Amino acid sequence: MKYKLIIILLLVIISCINNSKENNIISVNRDEIEPNDSFEYSQFIDTSTFINASFQSDEDIDYYQIKPTNSSVMNLSVYANKLDINLTLMSSSNSNVININTKYIENYRGFIELKDFMFYDDSYFLKLSSDKEGKYDLRFEFKNDYFPSNEIEPNNNINAANIINYPNELFYGYFLYNDFYSNNFNIDENIKPYIKNSDITDIDFYEIRNDTDINTSINIILEYSKDIDMLLFDENYNYIKKGINKLSTSFKSGSKYYIALVCFGSKSIIERYTLHYEFN
Incomplete structure (x- = not known):
């Protein structure tokens, strides 16, 4: 059966400055765990988490498995300074839910924020890559909210x-x-x-x-x-x-x-x- 891609209240904000973060959600600070260059070795995310990560080369691909505990909504932000980012969010059935290439974003300045993504599968995979090496910060925030x-x-x-x-x-x-x-x-x-x-x-x-x-x-x-x-x-x-x-x-x-x-x-x-x- 063809997987119907559902995005509820998808907000994509590209900021020219460092946007302030919401502070009412407690996050765990972690470093990226390498290798995480495949589904099999994807880094597991189950709670609100802040990750310091990097692309080791222009061929490096980073995978994260997202499976929140007792949450149905996610805010996801990526701060990559001057890096262009390819971001793909996939369902557990390997269907692409979100595809973003920052080269096709107006006024991109290194910051991406996806707000209020509703979970309809038990877990998702986030795939990140870039055309050059460099550091990036990744933040997951999980919550339960009502949506219009x-x-x-x-x-x-x-x-x-x-x-x-x-x-x-x-x-x-x-x-x-x-x-x-x-x-x-x-x-x-x-x-x-x-x-x-x-x-x-x-x-x-x-x-x-x-x-x-x-x-x-x-x-x-x-x-x-x-x-x-x-x-x-x-x-x-x-x-x-x-x-x-x-x-x-x-x-x-x-x-x-x-x-x-x-x-x-x-x-x-x-x-x-x-x-x-x-x-x-």
């Missing part, structure tokens, strides 16, 4: 659309760079005729439904600092209309609609967006 509605990846095509369940439900998401011209991220055929031929950072699909017996109208609102193309399709994937950060449309009884958010560019954007719909 958040983007579930991958949602790059209409068949994987996230469902917004009710009016005024805020959905949180991020535009993280995908190579849409590779075999792994083909652009949805339903959307191709309605987007410009340009570099695409990310496409996020959402679904809304009118399960009532009332015909009405709604506004679909994206709160974001940049202009993002919003495309609307009916339940048969027929194109309806397009807008920038806002759409107004009829909302027919018993119908469902698909919203495509298209972010153009060639790098991940670190700012979180919110999406919701409301009645006129």
Whole structure:
């Protein structure tokens, strides 16, 4: 069975300065344990931990097995000074959940923070590498928290659309760079005729439904600092209309609609967006 990659409230912050850390979680200080260059020899992490580590060469790969005790949520941060980092978070079934190459991050200055990652497997593996040797610091923080509605990846095509369940439900998401011209991220055929031929950072699909017996109208609102193309399709994937950060449309009884958010560019954007719909 194909493993569905789920990212709940994934926050990627790239900071130009040393960001302050949350101090309300007790961490254990440890050094990296070598060798940890394979799944078999991955360093085991089961509690909130701060690790001093390094890449011994440009071919060094470091693995960490993450299996928290009595926690369901993780904050992960990597401080690597001037190193570019390849970061992959994998499920226990060896499916990639998160892929980040800092070369494709806007304003990267050596700091990555992934906040509020929800665990759906018993354990995960973190794989880190770089194109040159150097030191890095790694911090794991585990906790249990409540979460609002958040983007579930991958949602790059209409068949994987996230469902917004009710009016005024805020959905949180991020535009993280995908190579849409590779075999792994083909652009949805339903959307191709309605987007410009340009570099695409990310496409996020959402679904809304009118399960009532009332015909009405709604506004679909994206709160974001940049202009993002919003495309609307009916339940048969027929194109309806397009807008920038806002759409107004009829909302027919018993119908469902698909919203495509298209972010153009060639790098991940670190700012979180919110999406919701409301009645006129």
